[in-house]
Amino acid sequence: MESTAGIRRIAINTGGGDAPGLNAVIRAATLTAIENGWEVLGLRRGYMGLLHDEVDGEPGIVHLCAERVKGITHLGGTILGTTARGNLFGLEVRQSDGTWGQNDPSDEIIERFGALGIDALIAIGGDGSLKIAHRLFLKGLRVVGVPKTIDNDLGATDMTFGFQTAVDVATEAIGRLHSTAEAHQRVMVVQVMGRHTGWIALESGLAGGADVILVPEIPYSVERIAAKIAEREAARRRFSIIVVAEGARAAGGAPSYVRGTARYGGIAERLAAEIEDLTGKETRPLTLGHIQRGGTPVPYDRNLALRFGAAAVHAVELGNFGCMVGLQGQAVRSIPLGEALSEIKRVPVDGELVRTARRLGVSFGD
Numbered sequence: 001m002e003s004t005a006g007i008r009r010i011a012i013n014t015g016g017g018d019a020p021g022l023n024a025v026i027r028a029a030t031l032t033a034i035e036n037g038w039e040v041l042g043l044r045r046g047y048m049g050l051l052h053d054e055v056d057g058e059p060g061i062v063h064l065c066a067e068r069v070k071g072i073t074h075l076g077g078t079i080l081g082t083t084a085r086g087n088l089f090g091l092e093v094r095q096s097d098g099t100w101g102q103n104d105p106s107d108e109i110i111e112r113f114g115a116l117g118i119d120a121l122i123a124i125g126g127d128g129s130l131k132i133a134h135r136l137f138l139k140g141l142r143v144v145g146v147p148k149t150i151d152n153d154l155g156a157t158d159m160t161f162g163f164q165t166a167v168d169v170a171t172e173a174i175g176r177l178h179s180t181a182e183a184h185q186r187v188m189v190v191q192v193m194g195r196h197t198g199w200i201a202l203e204s205g206l207a208g209g210a211d212v213i214l215v216p217e218i219p220y221s222v223e224r225i226a227a228k229i230a231e232r233e234a235a236r237r238r239f240s241i242i243v244v245a246e247g248a249r250a251a252g253g254a255p256s257y258v259r260g261t262a263r264y265g266g267i268a269e270r271l272a273a274e275i276e277d278l279t280g281k282e283t284r285p286l287t288l289g290h291i292q293r294g295g296t297p298v299p300y301d302r303n304l305a306l307r308f309g310a311a312a313v314h315a316v317e318l319g320n321f322g323c324m325v326g327l328q329g330q331a332v333r334s335i336p337l338g339e340a341l342s343e344i345k346r347v348p349v350d351g352e353l354v355r356t357a358r359r360l361g362v363s364f365g366d
């Protein structure tokens with residue numbers, strides 16, 4: 001283990017899509033580092049603040065002192081801003097001759113850290129941002145990662161902050177839809193986030209009393225969904241609530257993308273039309289979208305984020321570089337980034353949660 005007695009200055013950045021709890025991580029990491037006698041710099045919008053003196057008309061680097069992180073634990077978003085501009089190592093840039101080429105600013109980033117006397121970086125991000133952090137670590141940067149995604153799909157941590165908030169928002173929406181669906185005897189199709197995994201759909205659907213839950217891990221058949229709706233009709237339950245993860249797909253089919261992009265989207269509309277055609281029942285789609293990511297984090301997410309922030313500073317103290325912090329059981333541990341990023345955590349199709357839902361009569365459309 002490397003000695004870190006010499007740490008004097010660290011930097012923190014946030015990358016990728018935001019998740020409720022980012023500010024709590026920033027606050028805990030900053031205050032813990034200040035306790036250690038370290039100076040803390042915040043990099044605006046990922047690495048942009050490091051590469052540019054000004055970002056959006058503000059200095060690229062913010063000095064994080066106790067005053068600056070006061071009263072932010074409960075705030076959504078990130079005081080440092082973020083960017084999800086894709087792969088840092090292959091940024092598309094316009095060349096002087098007008099053609100597009102790829103730029104790799106990683107050497108410049110490493111040099112900038114050296115020039116600014118930054119001894120270590122705490123990188124808060126999802127799968128993509130942590131892969132970048134790992135590559136910078138392999139190039140010599142002393143990095144500790146903090147995992148973030150509302151999808152809760154990172155293999156090495158039992159929980160990511162932001163997830164419980166997203167489940168809370170989705171569950172509330174599903175609950176509200178019940179009365180209007182019942183009043184109009186409609187089918188409501190609610191699309192929640194979850195590109196590769198169905199954790200938000202499963203947990204909010206189960207808690208919210210959905211009749212059908214569709215997740216990427218279990219390909220569905222629209223006929224099976226229609227059969228579930230018919231079964232409810234026969235039992236005089238003349239409305240149905242369907243929760244669908246944005247990355248769900250029909251058996252033998254492809255996921256639904258926003259036209260002309262690689263972004264998931266449109267499954268609720270598509271499915272609602274198919275269900276209406278098949279059942280003759282009025283069916284309405286609803287996409288919850290970024291409302292699941294915005295606003296104040298629930299207490300669980302605040303506490304997990306605070307723990308992660310403090311643990312990240314502790315990992316720097318111990319010289320556990322090239323690692324990320326993660327929750328395993330009740331404990332926050334350091335996990336090597338290479339190992340942590342090797343697997344995504346999918347909903348186990350025969351797991352206890354899915355089995356419980358099935359026993360309660362929930363259909364997965366299979």
Ligand code: F6P
Nearest residue numbers: 017084149150151193194195264
């Ligand atoms: O990774 C989290 C996530 O919320 C996904 O579920 C979703 O597809 C994505 O971010 C959308 O992010 P954005 O619209 O900001 O690109």
